[in-house]
Structure formats: structure tokens, C-alpha cells
Amino acid sequence: MQTTIDAIIKAASSVILGKEQQIKLSLTCLLAGGHLLIEDLPGMGKTTLAHTLAQVLGLSFRRAQFTSDLLPADIIGVSVYDQTAASFQFHPGPIFTQVLLADEINRATPKTQSALLEAMEEYQVTIDGHAHPLPKPFFVIATQNPKHHIGTFPLPESQLDRFLMRIQIGYPDEKSERALLQDKGGRLSVNLLKSISDAETLIKLQQQAQSIHVSEALLDYLQALIQYTRTHFSSGLSPRAGLGLRQAAQAWAMCEGRDFVIPEDVQAVLPSIITHRLLGDNVAHQVLTQVSISKQT
Amino acid sequence: MSAKRTLSTQDLRFLLFTLAVILAIHSPNIPLWVTLTSIGFGIWRYLLDRFKWPMPKTWTLVAINLLIGLSLLITFRHQFGRDASLSLLIVMCSLKLLETKTLRDYILVIVIAYFLVGILFLFNQSITTFLLSIPPLALLTASLINISLKEPKQYQFLLSLSSKMLLQSVPVMLILFVLFPRIPGPLWGVPQDANSGMTGLGDSLQFGNISRLTKNSAIAFRVKFKEAVPDNRHLYWRGPVLWHQYKREWLMPSKQIGMQQEALEVKGLSIAYTITLEPHNRLWLLMLDMPTSLPKIGKLTHDYSAISNDPIRTRVRYDAVSNINYQLGTTLSERERIMSLQITEGENPRTLQLAKSWQTLSPTEKINQALSMFRNEPFIYTLSPPILGDNPLDDFLFNTRKGFCEHYATSFVYLMRLAGVPARIVTGYQGGEFNPNGGYLIVRQSDAHAWTEVWLENQGWVRIDPTAAVSPERIEQGISEALGDYDLLPIFARHDYPLLRKAFLNFDSINNGWNQWVLGYNDEKQFDFLSNLTGKNVTLQDMIIWMISAIVLVMIITSYFLFKKAHLMRNQSQKIYHQYLAKLSKIQLKPYPHEGALDFAIRSAIALPALRDEIMQIANHYNTLQYDTFEKSPDKKMLMLQALQNRVNAFKVEAPT
Incomplete structure (x- = not known):
């Protein structure tokens, strides 16, 4: 299993150059069964990252470009009357895939956003009273542009909570930039990637991540972190976020090749889990440095 | 914060x-x-x-x-x-x-x-x-x-x-209270004016002195008798004895030095009791007539009033023995005779005339004459007597005839001295109120009283209470029964509010317990109490050792619960890990509270490249022990602990030179 994870990271790194940390966090997010929000400027490789992950994990991939005139039916699908069959036929939308890239999610109207977010939470869509389960596994990788807010509908905090993690990609370093300019890696090489795993393996990996041991001492630390956010911010981490933090830490520990979670695992995933949930500058740094690992002095 | x-x-x-x-x-x-x-x-x-x-x-x-x-x-x-x-x-x-x-x-x-x-x-x-x-x-x-x-x-x-x-904080307070060594005497001094509010008997008697005191319901002292409480008419609590008359004032003899102690013979059973005296800022220790044994803190004057060595500024408690059947001072020295017959001359002509008319009578008859005058003439016992004129005794005996114990005592002694019978005034308290809740007697300032003693051949000093002639109830039943003008008495000394009185008696027995056990917990009582408790003779050293041990014990128990509550107890692996941290702290390498073992190991490894492997191993061991589960293999945990201990023991950091 460890080799599978290493191979996935390695393969993805050959496309997204110099962003091993972001790849690992994204993978962790998927292994913890959470949805991912990528926030960055255009052209930073958001779509490439999403596509790469789907490709190496051997998952089906669909992309939906969100615009202000996008309707819920454009995402979920629609029932159309078939004259030959004399009945309504359901035409599934792009959401019926294993990895959905919701590009520029904040450009869509709240109505469309909430249709998607509902599907993310319930893993099924209901149309005309019929529940249509989504494929397994199902991930949404949404992107949003932090600048140019004109004509956007920013996701409210309550909706943001549906995303386990939010990551930023950032500019590549000097070496990776050079490699990119030399046409090594990048979007063109995505299609050349071989799938390393498949849906079944991923589900197994997810199950395995949940069996990574979390000791009492670590739970103390987790609770201290959660409690700290609740007493020092206007609204702290929700129980869902707390649970997600634990699951992500477990997945991270698995990526690190350990079968138990240590505080460093929590610290590694914490920033991408809390920064979109808590208001304020530098919240991750504050939380990480103010909460001691063990209660001894 | x-x-x-x-x-x-x-x-x-x-x-x-x-x-x-x-x-x-x-x-x-x-x-x-x-x-x-x-x-x-x-x-x-x-x-x-x-x-x-x-x-x-x-x-x-x-x-x-x-x-x-x-x-x-x-x-x-x-x-x-x-x-x-x-x-x-x-x-x-x-x-x-x-x-x-x-x-x-x-x-x-x-x-x-x-x-x-x-x-x-x-x-x-x-x-x-x-x-x-x-x-x-x-x-x-x-x-x-x-x-x-x-x-x-x-x-x-x-x-x-x-x-x-x-x-x-109560347990610590109790420990300190019981065990903190008491030093004899008060712990700190209070400025003089702190004692100005204290009331009690003065060292002189003037009209109005005692009646003023009588309006004060403050408690003068409390008495616990070893056996039954004697009859009210025997409860004369002896205070200062006044010999010297100057105009309206009666004083103690100014020169007591060299006065021979009067001889005392006692008969019958002696009465043992304990008095808790409220502070009154003077020397008197009140004792039942006549004292036969003295408390440690005082001495007896020649006329048998007990005085303390220092003014009573804090509440004192003393044991005493008295005897109500006695004969005092059968011989009268010349000096005493002169003192007990002294009067200021040229005053009160009508009184002088009256005394002269008794010249032929025997001393006993003179006494009876005077008492029958008080008894038969319309004398009234009252707390609010009218103001007396230039010859106060003439005015009182023949004109106003309204007075309080001090009027009767002074006029009686004055008459006796004019008639040639040696006499003196005794001040103190008479009676008291029995509190059934605590089984003790409460004597208040309102029980203050003045009576007289006359000297008779072969009988010595005999107590005569002229007030008893006017108002026998005062002596038999106490002051509250004796007064017609009842309302002038303090409310607690009256009998017309039974519920209030009962409540007061309950409260006073609590107060008495507080006085005895809390305020009266002095060095002596502390030693007694601890010695009784432990069954051995307690020394000061013992007390200090016990006190410190008890406080340390309380602290340990408290901190145990606090630590336990906060999960602050270190487990085995944390203890070993802290030994390792102690070694690293020698070269100023310390983890931040928020720094995990692995992060700290990486940081330490940069500082100590030579020990890199060891450092990483220890961190991994510690993390495994701390965060992994050993449910399936408990033995492995012991082995791992041992391994961590060995590694930490072998770990050596050399301080940079």
C-alpha cells in the first residue's frame, strides 16, 4: 500500500512540478474522503492538479465550468421526455463522475452552488423523486479565484465547511519554472500518465486510513486545538471540521508510512483545514503555536 | 493571561x-x-x-x-x-x-x-x-x-x-488555627484608643456612675460553676473596695502599701468556678465573696479584691475558688480604723445630727436604725434619681429619697462613719443570669452594684447591703424584678420579651463557645488540646513539624487531584523522554510547547549532526510509545520502554566548549 501511495505522489509530481506538498495534501484529502477547494490565480495549475489526480488514481473525470448562468440541471442532469419510449428519461449531468472539477465555483449563482454542495454532502442527487446515487468514490475538486470578485457569489462559511481542505498552489520555484518552460511536465503530459491505482484500491486505501491508530494523548491534543479555535475566534471549528481534522491526520500519517498518528501529522494538515473556516490573518500559525502538544508544563 | x-x-x-x-x-x-x-x-x-x-x-x-x-x-x-x-x-x-x-x-x-x-x-x-x-x-x-x-x-x-x-481554603485555615504555635499575650499591639470604648467598674464611685453602667447590657463576665450555682443572694462579685471619701466621690485608698492583709477564716464548702472576663481596660478580676484561691494572673489586695498584673485588654479566663461562709479581718489596726472612719467635715448637717442622736446605741443598733430608716421611710429604688443639691446626703436622706444602690451604699457608710462605726463601700456586681443552654451564668454591666461592709467587734467586716433594705427583690431576684421604672433597663435584662430572651440565651451560648474555643485558644489551651488529642506531652517543635507536614499533605493531595484532572501525570514514556530533554537542555536545546517530538528531533539533529541517528531513533521510539497502540502486544511496550530507556541512558551531549 505504501508503495502505491508513493508511486501516486511520484507520478503526479512529474506533471505538477515542485508541488509535492500540495499533491500530498490533495491526496490526503481524497484519502480522508473529503472534498477539496483549490484557491489560486488563473493559470497556476489548478485544473491540471485535479486532472492529474483523477488520472493517476484511475478515476473518471469530468469538468464543469461554473458561470453565472449555469443552472442546477446543467450540473445534476435533466429528465427528458423520450417520444419513442413514451416516458421520461434521465440524462445524467456532469456530476455523475468520480472526480468532478467545479471550476470557478464562486461564479455560479447560490442556487447552483447549493445544488452541488448538497450532492457533495449526501453522495446522491434526487430528481423527480428518484434518488440517483453518485459513483463511488466521489470527489469534488472546486477551484476559485481569490481576486476579481466582481460578479461572483462568494461561498458563505457554512458552505465552505463542506470542503475538508482548501489549498493554494502558488508560483513554482525557479527550478520547476525552468523545467516547465522546457516543456517537461505540465498539462500536456497529463494524458500520457498511466493510472497507478483504481477506484477499488482507493476505497481500500480510504478504509485503511480510517484504521490508523489515534491515541488518547493525540485526541487530547486534537481537542485542545478545537477548543482553542472556539475560545479565540468568533466562530470555531465545527464538529464536522474536528472529525475531518482527525481523518485527514490519519490519512497523512498513512502517507508518511506510519500506522499511528503523531502531532506532526495533525500540524501538517491543520492549516489547509482551518484557514477557510476561521476568520482572520495567520490563523494557522496562531493556532499551531499557541496550543501545546501535551498538557504538561 | x-x-x-x-x-x-x-x-x-x-x-x-x-x-x-x-x-x-x-x-x-x-x-x-x-x-x-x-x-x-x-x-x-x-x-x-x-x-x-x-x-x-x-x-x-x-x-x-x-x-x-x-x-x-x-x-x-x-x-x-x-x-x-x-x-x-x-x-x-x-x-x-x-x-x-x-x-x-x-x-x-x-x-x-x-x-x-x-x-x-x-x-x-x-x-x-x-x-x-x-x-x-x-x-x-x-x-x-x-x-x-x-x-x-x-x-x-x-x-x-x-x-x-x-x-x-478552610482546611488550611483549620490546620493553621489548631497547630500554629501561639505565643503568650496578644500577637500585635493596638493603639491606645482601641480600648477607650470598654466599659466596666471604675476605681471611684460617684452618684450616677453605677446607674449609668446599669443601662449597658454588655456582658461583663461569664461564670461556669463546677457544681450547683449558689443562690442569687450570695452572688456578690467583689470588685474594688472604696475607703476614702472626698465630697461626693468615694475612692480607693491612695496608699495601700504596707497594709496588712486582713485575716480570713472560712467555713463550709468552698465553691470552684471559672470566670471568662470581658476586657474592661482596668485591673479588677471579679471574684465571688470571699476568694480563697487566686488565678495565676493576679494578686489579692489587703481588702480582698483581686487585681490583675496588667490591665485586662483581652478576654481572660481564670479558675478561682471562693467561700460564701467567712469571717474577715477580726482585728482592726489603728490605720484601718482611721481610714474607715474618715469623712469630709462640714457637710450634710442634718445627717450629722441624725448620727449624733444615735450616740448612745451599740454599733449593731446603729446599723439597724439606719436600715430601718431605709426600710420604713418612703425610699424609692430607681434608675433615674433626681439631681442632688449642695449637701447631697442631706438632700437624699431627707428630701428626695429616690436613689440607686450607690446612693444607699454611700449614705449608709457616711452615716456609719458619723456614728463612729468603721465602714467601707464595696463595688462589683450582684447576681447574674443563668443560661441553661451552656450551663453558665451571664453577668452584665447592668448587674453592677455597690454594697457596704461595716466592722464589728468579734465579727470583723460584715457585709451590709442597704439596697436590700429598700428593695429586697434586687438581691433576691435580680435587677429586672426590682425596678419600677422598668423601661430604663436594657432590653436583654428585662423579662417581658420571653422569645427575645430565649433567642438571646441561645446566641450567647454560641458566642460563649466561640470565646472559649476560638478566641480563647491561647498557648495554654493549645498545649492542653493537642496533648489530650495525642496522649503525649506536646512540644513547640512537635507543633511546628505537624503543621508543616499537614500543610504539605494538603498540598500534595490538592495537586494530585489537580494533576489528575488536567491529565498532567506523566506516563512512563514521557518520564524517560523528559530525562532525554533534560540532557539536551544543557546545550540550550528545548522543545517549544507546540513542537512535536519529530519536529524537535529534526531541529536537534541540525544542531547536533553527529547524533542525528540517535536523536531520530529516540523520537521515533517515543512517538511509537506515546501514540501507537499496544493492545495486541503489551509485552512489546515493555521492551520498547526498555529500549527507549537504554537509548536515553546512552545518550550523551557534550556542552560546547
Whole structure:
């Protein structure tokens, strides 16, 4: 299993150059069964990252470009009357895939956003009273542009909570930039990637991540972190976020090749889990440095 | 506490309320204008906050300050003792409110207020004062808790927390109370004026002295008899004996030195009892007529009044033995005869005439003549006698005929001396009230009394109580039965409120217990108590050792629960890991509280590249022990602990040279 994870990271790194940390966090997010929000400027490789992950994990991939005139039916699908069959036929939308890239999610109207977010939470869509389960596994990788807010509908905090993690990609370093300019890696090489795993393996990996041991001492630390956010911010981490933090830490520990979670695992995933949930500058740094690992002095 | 809080309106109101409570409790101890001024400052501060007015300027405060200093000077003049200091402290504390802006000022006011609560005990150490001091303490502690919290909390929360904290301090308080070695005598001195309010018998007798005392319901002393309480008519509590008459005043002999102790013969059973005497700032120790054994703290004068070596400024407790059947001073020396016949000449001609008419009678007949005069003429026993003229005794005996025990005693002795019978006045207390709850006798200032002793050949000094001739009830049943003008007596000495009296008796028995066990817990009692408890002779050293051990024990127990509650107990792997951290701290390498073992190992490895492998191994071992599960293989944990211990033992850091 460890080799599978290493191979996935390695393969993805050959496309997204110099962003091993972001790849690992994204993978962790998927292994913890959470949805991912990528926030960055255009052209930073958001779509490439999403596509790469789907490709190496051997998952089906669909992309939906969100615009202000996008309707819920454009995402979920629609029932159309078939004259030959004399009945309504359901035409599934792009959401019926294993990895959905919701590009520029904040450009869509709240109505469309909430249709998607509902599907993310319930893993099924209901149309005309019929529940249509989504494929397994199902991930949404949404992107949003932090600048140019004109004509956007920013996701409210309550909706943001549906995303386990939010990551930023950032500019590549000097070496990776050079490699990119030399046409090594990048979007063109995505299609050349071989799938390393498949849906079944991923589900197994997810199950395995949940069996990574979390000791009492670590739970103390987790609770201290959660409690700290609740007493020092206007609204702290929700129980869902707390649970997600634990699951992500477990997945991270698995990526690190350990079968138990240590505080460093929590610290590694914490920033991408809390920064979109808590208001304020530098919240991750504050939380990480103010909460001691063990209660001894 | 990371961020300092600013003072909010709620904080200020809480403090003002607390100070108001303390001021209310202290108000009987300070002049009215101090109370009113302090209330004024409090209201001023409240309004400043309420309407966001600017704080008063410094020069305003200086002016007010000077004004207050001057007022205090006028009120107390040169007597700068306890009362003046308290007034100064209270008014300055409330003035401080007008410049209370920061937390520091707030804390300062609270600390002064704590001190003010402590000062209560300089005035009075009764159980009431103790109970009264608890609410302000809880409020003050709540104020302190309030400002040490980041955000203002509900009053209920603050008060319940502070009460809890006060309750938790009770065990330590009890240990210190029982075991802290007592030194003989008071722990600190109080300025002289602290004793000015004490009442009791004076060393002279003038008309009005005792009747004034009689209006005071304060307790003079309490008596616990070893056996049955003697009959009320035997309860003469002997105080100062007065020999010398000067105009309206009767005094103790100025020169007692060299006076021979009068001979005393006793018959019958002796009565043993214990007296707890309230402070009265004089020397008398009251004893039942006649004392045969003396407490350690005093001595007997030649005329058998017991006096203490030092003024009674704190409550004292002494054992004594007396005998009510006695014969005192069968021989009268020449000096005594002169002293007991002395009168100022040229006064009270009508009284002199009366005494002269008895010249032919025997001493006993003269006594009977005088007593029958009191009995048969329309003499009235009253607390509010009319004012007497230039020849007071003439006026009293032949004109007003209304008087109190002091009138009857002085006029009787005066008559006897004019008639040639040696006589003297004895002052003290008569009677007392039995409290069935505690089985002891309460004697109040209102039981103060004056009677006489006349010297008769072969019989010595014989007690004659002329008041008994006028009002036998006074002696048989106590003062409350004897007076017609009842309302002048203090309420507790009266008999017409049975419920109130009962409540009072209950309260007094609690108070007596408090006096005996809390206030009276002196060095002697402490040794007795501890020796009885342990069955061995306790030394000072024992007490100190026990006290320290007990406190350490309380601390250990408390910290155990605290640690346990906070999961602060280190487990085995943490203990070993801390040994390792101790080694690293020698080269100033310490983990941050938020730094995990692995991160710290990476950081240490950079500082100590040579030990990199060892450091990483220890961190991995520790992490595994701390965070992995050993449910399936408990033996492995022991092995791993051992391995970690070995690695840590072998780990050596050399301090950089």
C-alpha cells in the first residue's frame, strides 16, 4: 500500500512540478474522503492538479465550468421526455463522475452552488423523486479565484465547511519554472500518465486510513486545538471540521508510512483545514503555536 | 493571561458594590461624615462611568485630599490611633476610585479593601464580626477572579467560584488555627484608643456612675460553676473596695502599701468556678465573696479584691475558688480604723445630727436604725434619681429619697462613719443570669452594684447591703424584678420579651463557645488540646513539624487531584523522554510547547549532526510509545520502554566548549 501511495505522489509530481506538498495534501484529502477547494490565480495549475489526480488514481473525470448562468440541471442532469419510449428519461449531468472539477465555483449563482454542495454532502442527487446515487468514490475538486470578485457569489462559511481542505498552489520555484518552460511536465503530459491505482484500491486505501491508530494523548491534543479555535475566534471549528481534522491526520500519517498518528501529522494538515473556516490573518500559525502538544508544563 | 483586559463598566460596578458592603459593615466604627464622603466618591465614580465624563484633574484630587486631611485632623485632633487610621484609609480608598482607570488601580483598591475587612477584627472579634466578614471576602475574591478572566463573566459564576475557593481554603485555615504555635499575650499591639470604648467598674464611685453602667447590657463576665450555682443572694462579685471619701466621690485608698492583709477564716464548702472576663481596660478580676484561691494572673489586695498584673485588654479566663461562709479581718489596726472612719467635715448637717442622736446605741443598733430608716421611710429604688443639691446626703436622706444602690451604699457608710462605726463601700456586681443552654451564668454591666461592709467587734467586716433594705427583690431576684421604672433597663435584662430572651440565651451560648474555643485558644489551651488529642506531652517543635507536614499533605493531595484532572501525570514514556530533554537542555536545546517530538528531533539533529541517528531513533521510539497502540502486544511496550530507556541512558551531549 505504501508503495502505491508513493508511486501516486511520484507520478503526479512529474506533471505538477515542485508541488509535492500540495499533491500530498490533495491526496490526503481524497484519502480522508473529503472534498477539496483549490484557491489560486488563473493559470497556476489548478485544473491540471485535479486532472492529474483523477488520472493517476484511475478515476473518471469530468469538468464543469461554473458561470453565472449555469443552472442546477446543467450540473445534476435533466429528465427528458423520450417520444419513442413514451416516458421520461434521465440524462445524467456532469456530476455523475468520480472526480468532478467545479471550476470557478464562486461564479455560479447560490442556487447552483447549493445544488452541488448538497450532492457533495449526501453522495446522491434526487430528481423527480428518484434518488440517483453518485459513483463511488466521489470527489469534488472546486477551484476559485481569490481576486476579481466582481460578479461572483462568494461561498458563505457554512458552505465552505463542506470542503475538508482548501489549498493554494502558488508560483513554482525557479527550478520547476525552468523545467516547465522546457516543456517537461505540465498539462500536456497529463494524458500520457498511466493510472497507478483504481477506484477499488482507493476505497481500500480510504478504509485503511480510517484504521490508523489515534491515541488518547493525540485526541487530547486534537481537542485542545478545537477548543482553542472556539475560545479565540468568533466562530470555531465545527464538529464536522474536528472529525475531518482527525481523518485527514490519519490519512497523512498513512502517507508518511506510519500506522499511528503523531502531532506532526495533525500540524501538517491543520492549516489547509482551518484557514477557510476561521476568520482572520495567520490563523494557522496562531493556532499551531499557541496550543501545546501535551498538557504538561 | 495573555492579553490584559481593560476595565469595563461591569467590573467597576461590581467593585463599587463590594466597597459599599464593606463600608456598611464599617460604618459604626467611623464618623458619619467619613461614611457620607465615601458614598459620595462612589456615586461620583459611578456617574463618571455612566455619562462618560472625564476623570477629575489631579489638582482637584489634591485639593480634596488636603480638605479630607484637615477634616480628619479636626475630628480626631492629636489622637491618631486606630479609629483615625481607619477613617483615613476608608476615605482614601474611596477617593482612589476617582483615579481608578487601569487594572493596576483596580487591584490596588481590592487589596486595600481586603485590609479593611481585616481591620474589622481590631474592633471586635465576636462571631458576628466573623460572619459579617465572610460576604465581603467572597465579593473581593470574586472581583479578583473577575479581572483575571479574559472576558467579564456572570456575577453568579464569579461568586460561586470565589465561594468555592474560600471553602477550599478552610482546611488550611483549620490546620493553621489548631497547630500554629501561639505565643503568650496578644500577637500585635493596638493603639491606645482601641480600648477607650470598654466599659466596666471604675476605681471611684460617684452618684450616677453605677446607674449609668446599669443601662449597658454588655456582658461583663461569664461564670461556669463546677457544681450547683449558689443562690442569687450570695452572688456578690467583689470588685474594688472604696475607703476614702472626698465630697461626693468615694475612692480607693491612695496608699495601700504596707497594709496588712486582713485575716480570713472560712467555713463550709468552698465553691470552684471559672470566670471568662470581658476586657474592661482596668485591673479588677471579679471574684465571688470571699476568694480563697487566686488565678495565676493576679494578686489579692489587703481588702480582698483581686487585681490583675496588667490591665485586662483581652478576654481572660481564670479558675478561682471562693467561700460564701467567712469571717474577715477580726482585728482592726489603728490605720484601718482611721481610714474607715474618715469623712469630709462640714457637710450634710442634718445627717450629722441624725448620727449624733444615735450616740448612745451599740454599733449593731446603729446599723439597724439606719436600715430601718431605709426600710420604713418612703425610699424609692430607681434608675433615674433626681439631681442632688449642695449637701447631697442631706438632700437624699431627707428630701428626695429616690436613689440607686450607690446612693444607699454611700449614705449608709457616711452615716456609719458619723456614728463612729468603721465602714467601707464595696463595688462589683450582684447576681447574674443563668443560661441553661451552656450551663453558665451571664453577668452584665447592668448587674453592677455597690454594697457596704461595716466592722464589728468579734465579727470583723460584715457585709451590709442597704439596697436590700429598700428593695429586697434586687438581691433576691435580680435587677429586672426590682425596678419600677422598668423601661430604663436594657432590653436583654428585662423579662417581658420571653422569645427575645430565649433567642438571646441561645446566641450567647454560641458566642460563649466561640470565646472559649476560638478566641480563647491561647498557648495554654493549645498545649492542653493537642496533648489530650495525642496522649503525649506536646512540644513547640512537635507543633511546628505537624503543621508543616499537614500543610504539605494538603498540598500534595490538592495537586494530585489537580494533576489528575488536567491529565498532567506523566506516563512512563514521557518520564524517560523528559530525562532525554533534560540532557539536551544543557546545550540550550528545548522543545517549544507546540513542537512535536519529530519536529524537535529534526531541529536537534541540525544542531547536533553527529547524533542525528540517535536523536531520530529516540523520537521515533517515543512517538511509537506515546501514540501507537499496544493492545495486541503489551509485552512489546515493555521492551520498547526498555529500549527507549537504554537509548536515553546512552545518550550523551557534550556542552560546547
